[in-house]
Amino acid sequence: MATSDLDQQGLLKSGGFNNSPEDDDENDPSAMSLIDHLEELRWRIFKCLIAVAVGVVIAFIFRNQLIHLLDAPLPLTANTLGGKQRLTMTGLGEAFTVTIKLSIVFGLVFALPVILYQLWAFISPGLYEREKKHAVPFIVLGLVLFIIGVALGYFILQFPVSFLINFGAENFNELISANSYFSFVSFFLLLFGAVFELPLVLTFLALIGIVTESFLKSKRAVAHVAMWAAATVVTPGGDLYSPVFIGVALSILYEFSILLIHFTVKKDSADELA
Template sequence: MATSNLDQQGLLGSGGFDSDTEDDENDSSAMSLIDHLEELRKRIFMCLIFVAIGTIVAFIFHNNLINLLDAPLPLSANSIGGAHGHKLTLSGLGEGFTVAIKLSIVFGLVFALPMILYQLWAFIAPGLYDREKKHAVPFIIMGLLLFAIGVTLAYFILQYPVSFLVNFGADSFNELISANSYFSFVAFFLLIFGAIFELPLVLTFLAMIGIVTENFLKSKRAIAHVCLWAASTVLTPGADLYSPLFIGVSLSVLYEFSILLIHFVVKKDPEDALA
């Protein structure tokens, strides 16, 4: 009788173990390394498709894109070029085509940014808690909005560093600005501003994983503003007065917005709330 009971318990225990094992194997969240790599490959491929679509569309309208981006260039640039004034120069046989391709790829990356952020979120979402998942979509939308604001602001102030750099040696030199050097400068300037405007999301993420807190950012506010204004002078490609001013003001506003965002998004610890 005792043996029978033990056998029954053993069978039940064995059945329970097999059931748990089977549940783990059937759990959709339990993925092997190969499965993760395969999923990552599919998501990267989807991002590349959107980059390719954006690149093709931009290349079709590359003349419009070039006209839009060279608008901040002052008329005094390349003045020896005749009636066209600030028309850019080409230093090689295929440079015009290369510049068009580079601009198209940059636009393709910007065009695919929503899909890239979505695929990144979808890849890491299974490993997040429910309270973290609910912030993902608002963060993606806010990240795109902040990036768009940063790029738009950069475009309107682009004329100041460009004008300064073009006119700096105008009395001594006839500067011939190549299309490759100019559009590389423009792309760098726009992307720097777009990345800078992601500061609130970076600080909020650091707060969510416990590296920084709202009270810590408040206590270091004065030092942070000084460092941000110092960084604004380094991040500016040109040496004009206006670009660091715009970047410094933007960084200070974004820092304060980060504190406000953390206050409403990140749950405070009891000890931190009493501090």
């Protein structure tokens, strides 16, 4: 009987039935190996690509409406032909190439909700429960801020376009190609959309402990100067209005980030104490 008991104890230890924390961590079925993480990442990227492909198809179907929407900021004197504004096509396949590029850009925009969700779903297993509960609000806030940024960029677009077209009007006869115009417009709108994600990025960094409200407040003056300097450099167009709009937007978004962090992190701390 004694020998049998010893054998059973040895079997329990060698067979993985030991209840030590180390063994529990290693044998936890919910724990994912590196291969499992890579496999999950591959499937989430695949789902994002499917969403982008669907968005590209939708954008291609409505390509005429999108093109008319984007060329509306053109001045009335630009590329006028037969009483209508027409962008120049400099190559045989440029019209098709430009349409595909626009479809891809709008496909990415249409797929943004899916991309944000898949990104959050991939990183959420490594977060605490108090951080996971912010998933839906963050995704919604990210979409709203991106849309507001693109809308503001579309409103401001007329200023850099008019400035660039009229700058050399006295000396040059500008024929604006479709490729150059839509590349500029796409970059301009995406820049505004990305800029408006600043509160989302800073709040997420605060939730995981990289930045704090007091740190952002202490660096407020330096941050505002740096953001206004960056606005004058990264803003395409060369006009005076666009950097001012971006600088004002960045300053407002920075202060909004501090306010958002104050209420979000404070609420999480109160929940932990409770």
